Amino acid sequence: MFGKLAWTETKLSIREPTVAVFALAFPLILLYLLLNSFGTQPDADFSGVNTADYYVPAYMAGTVAALGLIAIPVHLAAYRERGVLRRLRASGISPGAVLVAQILVSAQIASVAAIVMLALGQTSYELSAPASWMTLVGGMVLTTVTFCAIGVALSSVLHTARAAQAIGLLLFFAMFFISGGGPPKEILPDGAALIADALPLSYAVDVLQQAWWKGGWHATGVAVQIGLLIAAAGVAINRLRYV
Amino acid sequence: MPASVASGDRTAAAAETVIEVDGLRKHYGSEVAVVDVHMRVARGEIFGLLGPNGAGKTTTVECLQGLRRRSGGRVRVLGLDPDVDGDRLRRRTGAQLQSSALPDRLRVGEALALFARTGREKENLDEIATRWGIRDLWRRPFGTLSGGQQKRLFIALALLNQPEIVFLDELTTGLDPHSRRTTWDLVRRIRDEGATVVLVTHFMEEAETLCDRVAIVDRGRIVATGRPDELVDRTNSDRHVTFTWPRADLRWLSRLPGVHRVSHDGDGVEVTGTGALAVRTAAALAHRGIEPSDFRTHHPSLEDLFLELTGRDLRS
Numbered sequence: 001m002f003g004k005l006a007w008t009e010t011k012l013s014i015r016e017p018t019v020a021v022f023a024l025a026f027p028l029i030l031l032y033l034l035l036n037s038f039g040t041q042p043d044a045d046f047s048g049v050n051t052a053d054y055y056v057p058a059y060m061a062g063t064v065a066a067l068g069l070i071a072i073p074v075h076l077a078a079y080r081e082r083g084v085l086r087r088l089r090a091s092g093i094s095p096g097a098v099l100v101a102q103i104l105v106s107a108q109i110a111s112v113a114a115i116v117m118l119a120l121g122q123t124s125y126e127l128s129a130p131a132s133w134m135t136l137v138g139g140m141v142l143t144t145v146t147f148c149a150i151g152v153a154l155s156s157v158l159h160t161a162r163a164a165q166a167i168g169l170l171l172f173f174a175m176f177f178i179s180g181g182g183p184p185k186e187i188l189p190d191g192a193a194l195i196a197d198a199l200p201l202s203y204a205v206d207v208l209q210q211a212w213w214k215g216g217w218h219a220t221g222v223a224v225q226i227g228l229l230i231a232a233a234g235v236a237i238n239r240l241r242y243v
Numbered sequence: 244m245p246a247s248v249a250s251g252d253r254t255a256a257a258a259e260t261v262i263e264v265d266g267l268r269k270h271y272g273s274e275v276a277v278v279d280v281h282m283r284v285a286r287g288e289i290f291g292l293l294g295p296n297g298a299g300k301t302t303t304v305e306c307l308q309g310l311r312r313r314s315g316g317r318v319r320v321l322g323l324d325p326d327v328d329g330d331r332l333r334r335r336t337g338a339q340l341q342s343s344a345l346p347d348r349l350r351v352g353e354a355l356a357l358f359a360r361t362g363r364e365k366e367n368l369d370e371i372a373t374r375w376g377i378r379d380l381w382r383r384p385f386g387t388l389s390g391g392q393q394k395r396l397f398i399a400l401a402l403l404n405q406p407e408i409v410f411l412d413e414l415t416t417g418l419d420p421h422s423r424r425t426t427w428d429l430v431r432r433i434r435d436e437g438a439t440v441v442l443v444t445h446f447m448e449e450a451e452t453l454c455d456r457v458a459i460v461d462r463g464r465i466v467a468t469g470r471p472d473e474l475v476d477r478t479n480s481d482r483h484v485t486f487t488w489p490r491a492d493l494r495w496l497s498r499l500p501g502v503h504r505v506s507h508d509g510d511g512v513e514v515t516g517t518g519a520l521a522v523r524t525a526a527a528l529a530h531r532g533i534e535p536s537d538f539r540t541h542h543p544s545l546e547d548l549f550l551e552l553t554g555r556d557l558r559s
Contacts, residue, residue, distance in 0.1 A: 001360055008349070008357050015348040083343030090310060090338040091358050091400060092330065 058180035068147025076155035131215030278463035294460030337401030347386030
């Protein structure tokens with residue numbers, strides 16, 4: 001039953017791919033440009049690693065953020081607005097199951113993005129292998145669940161797909177360029193660095209970069225994300241019981 | 244009316260109450276949608292909730308299904324409290340909701356397969372799709388279906404689990420008159436196969452022709468409940484008979500029981516009165532060899548009753 005729902009949602013995301021394509025293509029194109037602009041030598045401005053090692057984990061987190069902050073809220077808000085969730089619920093398919101199916105779809109897209117970035121980096125830009133695959137995959141799972149939960153919480157307070165799209169894009173771009181998708185933290189002005197510390201995506205980037213470079217868990221990054229996950233899930237569960 | 248006689252027998256034979264509502268209240272913030280609704284629905288009947296838009300009909304049936312949490316009152320549907328046992332209840336009910344949709348790119352067959360949960364429901368898929376005329380639309384995306392096709396798909400989805408109670412909310416809104424009549428036949432079939440139907444509508448004609456019993460809803464309250472013919476009998480409005488019969492003085496008709504007034508307008512005659520006015524007038528005319536070809540009867544309708552009870556027009 002749940003499997004069928006997840007499979008149906010996957011098929012629908014392929015048939016209506018615009019948002020997913022944006023979440024996939026935007027970070028990939030930008031990553032490609034950055035990797036071509038900077039050299040492949042380790043650089044003090046990039047925490048002492050090379051450009052690919054710096055940006056690939058950051059952009060993996062960025063893709064997840066695009067899915068969580070844009071794709072999920074737009075999709076769910078549209079479902080709510082058009083009465084799809086109520087329709088499903090009246091027939092015994094709970095909104096919770098729809099949310100989880102949607103998170104699985106995002107995880108699939110994020111996995112595709114991660115594999116493409118990994119392949120691109122390793123074949124052409126001297127990307128080193130992650131220090132710990134386990135921590136990297138674990139970090140990706142945590143990041144995906146956290147950002148999807150934030151997306152679900154957003155969709156629960158935004159009542160139309162248009163609002164979800166506007167707010168989602170704004171949040172995404174603000175986070176993306178300050179939290180690691182733009183200039184590295186080392187060269188951010190002080191004010192921007194302070195803002196970066198307040199943005200959830202910075203902590204996701206910390207977790208993935210640490211997994212890649214050193215192999216251990218970034219304790220603060222993990223703790224902040226778990227806190228966010230709990231808060232977002234609380235909001236979502238509280239607001240989505242009746243749709 | 245044979246249909247209502249049959250349904251009268253049915254409710255007498257199986258008077259089991261499947262829906263009990265006492266003092267149902269629902270407010271959204273400070274806005275009160277349902278003030279105080281009391282109703283009983285017996286197994287096997289088509290029960291209509293008739294009222295203008297915004298009267299609280301949809302909110303009421305959504306509370307009955309546990310899709311909205313009520314603010315107060317007691318509700319039992321199939322013996323279950325929808326706010327407590329919503330999931331269990333919804334396994335035994337079916338619903339076509341007002342203003343609900345499926346994803347545009349979801350195909351008809353996929354929707355049916357997604358909603359069919361048990362093995363038995365899956366076996367029924369083909370038969371239900373054929374019966375409701377959507378078998379040929381199997382691969383069509385939801386977004387490309389016409390209004391009538393979407394309604395048929397929703398009914399099929401609502402009936403997949405062979406529900407004991409089916410909630411149909413504004414089923415024929417937006418359909419052309421022909422599709423509307425076809426849909427009415429389908430609703431009767433649902434009832435004839437044993438399900439109880441709760442029908443929400445703002446069409447007076449739909450409630451009159453389709454429902455075994457009707458509750459008239461206004462501003463969050465039920466203002467009258469009964470068989471459509473009983474409800475119409477409650478109106479103070481007169482019945483009228485009109486026909487054309489040239490050059491005749493028919494004032495003697497006013498001596499018939501129930502006739503209040505006979506008026507001539509050129510060759511046109513109008514007889515006004517109550518009760519079995521039409522039959523008596525027709526019989527008396529035929530007896531004297533007066534057989535007008537345009538003999539018409541004008542009955543008061545639920546609309547007149549609504550107007551009398553609320554002081555407002557049902558269509559407003």
